[in-house]
Amino acid sequence: MIVTTADKPVTLPAEWRDFLALTKPRVMSLVVFTGLCGMLAAPVPIHPVLGFTAILCIALGAGAAGALNMWYEADLDAQMKRTAKRPLPSGRMDRQSALHFGVGLAVFSVVLMELAINAVAATILAISILFYVLVYTVWLKRRTPQNIVIGGAAGAFPPLIGWAAATGSVAWLPFLMFTLVFLWTPPHFWALALFVKTDYANAGVPMLPVVAGERTTRHQIGLYTIPMAAAAVAPWPLGLTGALYGVASIAATAVFALFAAQVSLRTTQADDRMRPEKRLFAYSILYLFFMFGALVADHWLA
Ligand code: HEM
């Protein structure tokens, strides 16, 4: 709700709210934040207007990817409690509008990035949109429990895009940040998948807990956390950041590892409320915000 100067409450028209919902704004806020931090941690400062434009392009591109995901998956979304009220499965919007919106936004974001920023950033943005829509959504999601391991790369590109927007190239530090998000995605998602398993099973989506069971999923969460932690703390010993990031990353990653170990080593009861899994999922989001915030703080303050 927006409040005008006359104090009259004004709400967004319902149709606008539905288009906004297509962009998955909450998930995308973290994607955009990692892109912003990749840009702000670069050694070359970017002009604020260009910086704003680059972040806008990442936000629009990510939103487009979300809309195309919802366009393709309306049938799946209708079968899951968590997603059934989305604009398409609820019947508030027709699929063609979502398709036009998604394609239009995707093309606009990439073209604007190319014209206003540079070809490297535009190319990586195009790759991440195509990866999320074609590789994850269309190809892998309904076929293999490794869907999010491979497809999850899409959500890891934004730090590289932000860095490339500022510098016109890529480097080891944003590549490590890519690796961090890439290896973070399995524990992030599988923690959630453990407590919404029934939804995925009902919809016939082969997520790991559905196909391989809880025990394997717990082990996999633990296994992915090890290289993730290494990628998270590597920048300081490699001389790519200062001690501020070093200390912050070690502390935050130790907490992540603790929560992941609790999930990984646990056996569940029939009436389990999945508290450790919910805690790991919630913390995974805070963790990534914190780590990228620390990277920028280290760059500017240290
Ligand atoms: C293929 C990889 C991923 C999968 C399958 C996945 C899946 C999910 C799911 C199903 C949710 C539940 C929230 C909802 O839609 O209401 C969620 C939440 C969330 N995800 Fe992921 N995720 C992935 C990667 C990422 C990445 C790369 C980021 C950001 C860098 C991210 C950020 C978030 C955030 C911020 C939330 C919380 C949203 C809220 O508060 O409603 N996710 N994720």
Ligand SMILES: CC(C)=CCC/C(C)=C/CC/C(C)=C/COP(=O)(O)OP(=O)(O)O
């Ligand atoms: C810059 C750019 C283009 C970024 C791509 C965005 C991206 C890959 C975001 C993270 C992935 C994500 C939202 C997964 C949700 O899974 P799902 O689609 O299976 O979730 P759902 O069941 O909620 O639809």
